[in-house]
Amino acid sequence: MTRSMSSFDKAMALFGALVAQDGVFESDAMSVQLGVPESTLYRHLNALHSAGLICRSKRGRYLPNPVFLMKLEGYTPHAVLSEIVRPFLDQLSVALETTTHFGILENDMVTYLAKAAFEGEEVFTREKGQLEAYCSAIGKVLLSHMTIDERQAYITSGPFPKLTDKTITDPGEIERELHRTRNKGFGVDDGEVHNALYCIAVPVFSSRGMVVGAISSSSSQRWASPKEQRDRLIQLNGVAQSISSTLGAGA
Amino acid sequence: MTRSMSSFDKAMALFGALVAQDGVFESDAMSVQLGVPESTLYRHLNALHSAGLICRSKRGRYLPNPVFLMKLEGYTPHAVLSEIVRPFLDQLSVALETTTHFGILENDMVTYLAKAAFEGEEVFTREKGQLEAYCSAIGKVLLSHMTIDERQAYITSGPFPKLTDKTITDPGEIERELHRTRNKGFGVDDGEVHNALYCIAVPVFSSRGMVVGAISSSSSQRWASPKEQRDRLIQLNGVAQSISSTLGAGA
DNA sequence: CAACTACTATCACAATGTGATAAATGGAGA
DNA sequence: TCTCCATTTATCACATTGTGATAGTAGTTG
Incomplete structure (x- = not known):
């Protein structure tokens, strides 16, 4: 449980925060909220994007990728x-x-x-x-x-x-x-x-x-x-x- | 596009494969399908689990985590x-x-x-x-x-x-x-x-x-x-x- | 009980993630 | 159009993590 978090967990924590906040991403607020430096947050953001989990809507807004959501449509x-x-x-x-x-x-x-x-x-x-x-x-x-x-x-x-x-x-x-x-x-x-x-x-x-x-x-x-x-x-x-x-x- | 995949991408590729195959995981088949050695696959599997993306149903079957699915329920x-x-x-x-x-x-x-x-x-x-x-x-x-x-x-x-x-x-x-x-x-x-x-x-x-x-x-x-x-x-x-x-x- | 497959553990090595700093971009308002 | 501010990208030396081969354990099926 308290074993070192993989990079995966950290990025998914960001994803969770984004989803919970309707996609709103304010780097400084998020930084303190998750206890992660801003530069790392942006790296995670890019990781989430290139993995197809999120996509950018407008400045400071990241939404779950619709293609990803479609893949999950069969599961309730x-x-x-x-x-x-x-x-x-x-x-x-x-x-x-x-x-x-x-x-x-x-x-x-x-x-x-x-x-x-x-x-x-x-x-x-x-x-x-x-x-x-x-x-x-x-x-x-x-x-x-x-x-x-x-x-x-x-x-x-x-x-x-x-x-x-x-x-x-x-x-x-x-x-x-x-x-x-x-x-x-x-x-x-x-x-x-x-x-x-x-x-x-x-x-x-x-x-x-x-x-x-x-x-x-x-x-x-x-x-x-x-x-x-x-x-x-x-x-x-x-x-x-x-x-x-x-x-x-x-x- | 062809820049080195992060570990994140690889694990998410596994997630995608699992979702597409109704949770069925056969290590050797999956290994050739994704081009990833089995030992690495199991590490990814654990990463996905500890990040809350999947959970184990029975031997060889991994399903999307219902708690994760609930978080996405607001998004169509x-x-x-x-x-x-x-x-x-x-x-x-x-x-x-x-x-x-x-x-x-x-x-x-x-x-x-x-x-x-x-x-x-x-x-x-x-x-x-x-x-x-x-x-x-x-x-x-x-x-x-x-x-x-x-x-x-x-x-x-x-x-x-x-x-x-x-x-x-x-x-x-x-x-x-x-x-x-x-x-x-x-x-x-x-x-x-x-x-x-x-x-x-x-x-x-x-x-x-x-x-x-x-x-x-x-x-x-x-x-x-x-x-x-x-x-x-x-x-x-x-x-x-x-x-x-x-x-x-x-x- | 035997054969098979899913799963865990370990380890030396290398690749990747990290975070501080700096700089660029873009949007909202004056 | 210009200014200001928050978002976003880029860079780099360092150390944490991921990697994959090997070996071994455990659970399932016949």
Whole structure:
């Protein structure tokens, strides 16, 4: 991790900064931002250009090369993510003897990108299916990592249907639950989506701390003991971290 | 162009190959394909990974990093292309004293991504607007650079409405016209879309010879002499080449 | 279990990236 | 048109990095 950065990483850091700033390049500001001397920045800029990653629009503006973008058109983050995550879910499902999911947030709903079923445990979810976020374990985790503004917008967006008699539907109560979820570092759905469905979920981070999605363990019966739940969480977090490191170092 | 490739270029060449081959990496085949020894390839592979461009799916399979893809989600090839091309069109419009366009092929129709109007020359087209390909200058150029199969599919897809009395509508005749267009290297619309609209167009290539789009010069009156037309073509081609080199070396 | 291929590790050498400095180019405004 | 300022290119001595041959490990397939 702390091994010497290759020239490649440095140039890609510049690319990342450019993309994040809508192509605006101010040499002195960028220099302090990235901790790289200006002369080196221009060399990196040229490297990015000759590699076909960026092209110059006007003075001080560099955009991702459209030809490069076209090459990536066949790939969607969702499709790739689900392919990457699937083997991890399979392994986890065997280890925990439960069904496991990987989900992301999309339009305030949870979308399941991958599912590994554990035989004997029928779970009604399906891949690419959507679920309410406020009551599912994965949803709680993802909502709890939103910015304050985003979360506020979600909380006031209601209404929140009562799916079971355990479903939390009061906005204030939901907000507190999300706060607890964030503090604990994992989300719990204690029969709040479906009477016979109990889940716990933990976040999957990208290497720079952004939340990419969450993985969960779902069972038709409640976990027997606190110890058992703790055990599952450890395994979930282990796998989450494996996924993170598979995703690598980029943003 | 032939100056020594930076390590960056070589690694990005590997990335390009991976993307083009759906992530499949066979070290010996890739080695001969790129002319790079295997040990170096694996170093590049690791560089791409640690820079966050790719991640490992399974043995021998490397996919674009979904986190990286997400960062690029705000950029579409079309939007970037039109921004890149616009200043060139403006300049060309002044030089030729005609309206100029940049268009690409989309679902067998020409889509105009950018337009630079020349005052006094009213042209009915608008940016993001679509036009039939078989009778417009830009369309002819783009169709003429399709693969044989694609072109055949287009020719048989008909029907081809007769927009003016000069419009070529017979499939066989269209095919011959496309063949002529390809051989000449430029396309002509001699009032075939609209009675008072005369255009010539030339292709814009990416640095590896792929056709990205085409630029055209449109006028409400026919060019006076062959010499004048030749002159316009020279300027069109010059600008097309400028755009190509702005797009850079990738793919 | 055998054969194969993906993948990692090491090392001496050379190529390439580095950053300070200086100079040129181009665009916005007076 | 001229001035000013930020962007951009050019140069150079130095040291960090990349290179590729070789050898060895590990995971997969039959």
